[in-house]
Amino acid sequence: MEGGPTLRLRVFDLNCWAIRYLSKRRQERVQLIGDVLRRESFDLVLLQEVWSERDYSDLKEKLGSRYPFSHYFRSGVIGSGLCVFSRFPILDTLLYQYSLNGYPYMLQHGDWFCGKSVGLGRWWHGVIMAMLPPSCQLHAEYCREKDAYLPHRLVQAWELAQFIRHTSKAADVVLVGGDLNMHPEDVGIRLLRGWTGLRDAFTEATRFEGCEDGCTLVPNNCFTVKSELLPFPLGIRIDYILYKVTSGVPRGSVLGPVLFNIVQGGWHPTEPPLSSTEATLADVVTEARTEVGVGLRAAQRQRYSTGRMAVLALLLLLLQAAAALGTLAGLGAGQPFPKLSFTLLAFLAIGVLLLATGLHLFHTMEVKMLQGTEEQMRMALRALQERP
Amino acid sequence: MEGGPTLRLRVFDLNCWAIRYLSKRRQERVQLIGDVLRRESFDLVLLQEVWSERDYSDLKEKLGSRYPFSHYFRSGVIGSGLCVFSRFPILDTLLYQYSLNGYPYMLQHGDWFCGKSVGLGRWWHGVIMAMLPPSCQLHAEYCREKDAYLPHRLVQAWELAQFIRHTSKAADVVLVGGDLNMHPEDVGIRLLRGWTGLRDAFTEATRFEGCEDGCTLVPNNCFTVKSELLPFPLGIRIDYILYKVTSGVPRGSVLGPVLFNIVQGGWHPTEPPLSSTEATLADVVTEARTEVGVGLRAAQRQRYSTGRMAVLALLLLLLQAAAALGTLAGLGAGQPFPKLSFTLLAFLAIGVLLLATGLHLFHTMEVKMLQGTEEQMRMALRALQERP
Numbered sequence: 001m002e003g004g005p006t007l008r009l010r011v012f013d014l015n016c017w018a019i020r021y022l023s024k025r026r027q028e029r030v031q032l033i034g035d036v037l038r039r040e041s042f043d044l045v046l047l048q049e050v051w052s053e054r055d056y057s058d059l060k061e062k063l064g065s066r067y068p069f070s071h072y073f074r075s076g077v078i079g080s081g082l083c084v085f086s087r088f089p090i091l092d093t094l095l096y097q098y099s100l101n102g103y104p105y106m107l108q109h110g111d112w113f114c115g116k117s118v119g120l121g122r123w124w125h126g127v128i129m130a131m132l133p134p135s136c137q138l139h140a141e142y143c144r145e146k147d148a149y150l151p152h153r154l155v156q157a158w159e160l161a162q163f164i165r166h167t168s169k170a171a172d173v174v175l176v177g178g179d180l181n182m183h184p185e186d187v188g189i190r191l192l193r194g195w196t197g198l199r200d201a202f203t204e205a206t207r208f209e210g211c212e213d214g215c216t217l218v219p220n221n222c223f224t225v226k227s228e229l230l231p232f233p234l235g236i237r238i239d240y241i242l243y244k245v246t247s248g249v250p251r252g253s254v255l256g257p258v259l260f261n262i263v264q265g266g267w268h269p270t271e272p273p274l275s276s277t278e279a280t281l282a283d284v285v286t287e288a289r290t291e292v293g294v295g296l297r298a299a300q301r302q303r304y305s306t307g308r309m310a311v312l313a314l315l316l317l318l319l320q321a322a323a324a325l326g327t328l329a330g331l332g333a334g335q336p337f338p339k340l341s342f343t344l345l346a347f348l349a350i351g352v353l354l355l356a357t358g359l360h361l362f363h364t365m366e367v368k369m370l371q372g373t374e375e376q377m378r379m380a381l382r383a384l385q386e387r388p
Numbered sequence: 389m390e391g392g393p394t395l396r397l398r399v400f401d402l403n404c405w406a407i408r409y410l411s412k413r414r415q416e417r418v419q420l421i422g423d424v425l426r427r428e429s430f431d432l433v434l435l436q437e438v439w440s441e442r443d444y445s446d447l448k449e450k451l452g453s454r455y456p457f458s459h460y461f462r463s464g465v466i467g468s469g470l471c472v473f474s475r476f477p478i479l480d481t482l483l484y485q486y487s488l489n490g491y492p493y494m495l496q497h498g499d500w501f502c503g504k505s506v507g508l509g510r511w512w513h514g515v516i517m518a519m520l521p522p523s524c525q526l527h528a529e530y531c532r533e534k535d536a537y538l539p540h541r542l543v544q545a546w547e548l549a550q551f552i553r554h555t556s557k558a559a560d561v562v563l564v565g566g567d568l569n570m571h572p573e574d575v576g577i578r579l580l581r582g583w584t585g586l587r588d589a590f591t592e593a594t595r596f597e598g599c600e601d602g603c604t605l606v607p608n609n610c611f612t613v614k615s616e617l618l619p620f621p622l623g624i625r626i627d628y629i630l631y632k633v634t635s636g637v638p639r640g641s642v643l644g645p646v647l648f649n650i651v652q653g654g655w656h657p658t659e660p661p662l663s664s665t666e667a668t669l670a671d672v673v674t675e676a677r678t679e680v681g682v683g684l685r686a687a688q689r690q691r692y693s694t695g696r697m698a699v700l701a702l703l704l705l706l707l708q709a710a711a712a713l714g715t716l717a718g719l720g721a722g723q724p725f726p727k728l729s730f731t732l733l734a735f736l737a738i739g740v741l742l743l744a745t746g747l748h749l750f751h752t753m754e755v756k757m758l759q760g761t762e763e764q765m766r767m768a769l770r771a772l773q774e775r776p
Binding site: 071073074075077079090091092093094095096097099120122162163165166167169170171339340343344347361364365368369371372375376379380383 | 459462463480484485550551553554555727732756763764767
């Protein structure tokens, strides 16, 4: 309905890369980000990778006059790194933890220790917002072909899509901002957009000011690792603002920060005919399901091999216990091994047993979650095919 | 609106206590449960503690003709134990994992290993359903006063309430069934009901057939541990069916299984005046917040003591390393300790270091989640107080 009251939203989204002790010139950058935010007047500010609560408190203090409402989402060992600043009161928040988020033993990636979650806020005019924290460091092209994290990232994309579907039924405007760690044409992005009906603010924009092709990780940035971006001389686009308007129509010009002009009313944006959309969506879900299946088989293999290792370590321990008992009972001809090696071997076996058992439990969980996602996708495919 | 089309729902809810290798006469009981369900014609069947997927498959095969739609919620190492059978197509499901669920080292309770989650299903007529799995074994009265799990259970009740609020905005009927492991007057139940507006099917029932006071864990049950129920000669009520109708009015007679007669229409059930309700709700949230605060301080103490233990173990290791290096460099006067004791001590220190570090990480997470919940509750209280 043209001519209705206009809702204009200025949204700012940034992955701050503010890891304590690790990120270069962290405090200086956080301070500068705060300066920019205080100078500009956004309506919503979505920040990711603010890992230190101290940084959040500093920002909160600095921005209190311009953005009186804020929230920091706590989760995981280190935290979720997600926070939001707002000009409007935040009515309610909810945190959803992904069921899979990398491996605890991949310490160098550290994803498992981060809060594997999506934060949701609800504002008074029905805006709902979700932020996806970076699920894991995106690997450059030479690694994209053997991306071990792909099934986990697809499970996360699926869970995020499901979460948005279920929590946004009554929202007028849905905004999803964050570092999705996926290229625009990747199956995870297509799945997320297809299953939720979210639109990409960059591709829908009538006006855009920013890096070429909307890239958000560019070689010109003095903090990026140049070698990782070798296959992409222009850079890559992995940060997104996605949106959906259910009770109005977005007419947006997108600058660095996204700007929405939302006309309140009952008019719905024109959609492509349902049947063709659903055929494409079914293809995307099928593709994602295939990848999840590949991950499932890998997880099953790892569950099996860690289980076998645990059993072997247990057998070794039992053998040692039998030998020790035999020596004590005076059956053996003296001490077959030197005491020290014997003890060391026992401790080694105990260590392997504990480690292998822990990993076995972890991969059991992984198998369950991948199976669950695969089944949900099958259910979704059936629903898509059965719809008249 | 009287006289509108009537929606009649027959709902069955049961904690099946079907733990592989542990539950007595499991297979026999599961078979009998299947027989009853096949004989009766319910619309929705919510089962908890079906830990074995094999049991679920058996039930699915048996019940396929009467309940063509079903779903098993997978999560955790062992699983969530939740499944649902339905006469109506299940459009969509979602699993929400609680952020806290007991302690990994409390092996005898085993809660940490279970799927700490609530399952949600959506049906074609807008029914939304959530099932809360047993969060942990309820302790009898002598333990209720020193209930170490209370803060965790309150976090779960709060997260469940938030989850229901956010996912049920567009639902006509909300049903929550499950073993909540809380007495009707407990703060967790009051919090859940107050914050969501859910009604207790038992107290609202005009007709009821079942155990006295609606008890669901009774001494007469040959599988219950009599000693645990000594302070409650009649038994206790810990299983619930809660409901909310937003676009109709429930007129229910409640038998063993809950029976709803829902008249579709725009009429809303009469509610007590808003201000008095909100005053009570604020009291409940305050009470819950106090308990969460108690849990938070306990978790902070544990985080501190496990951290200290890790540091001590690390110091011991460093000391040993220095002594060993000193001996190697020929500084010491020979070997100060026998080699075996020295090695044993080193392994002990490594073990303590690993264990204490793991526990420290766990309690750090616990602190974060308790802090997060406390802040959400504070936000809720402010919203309650500020509302005109």
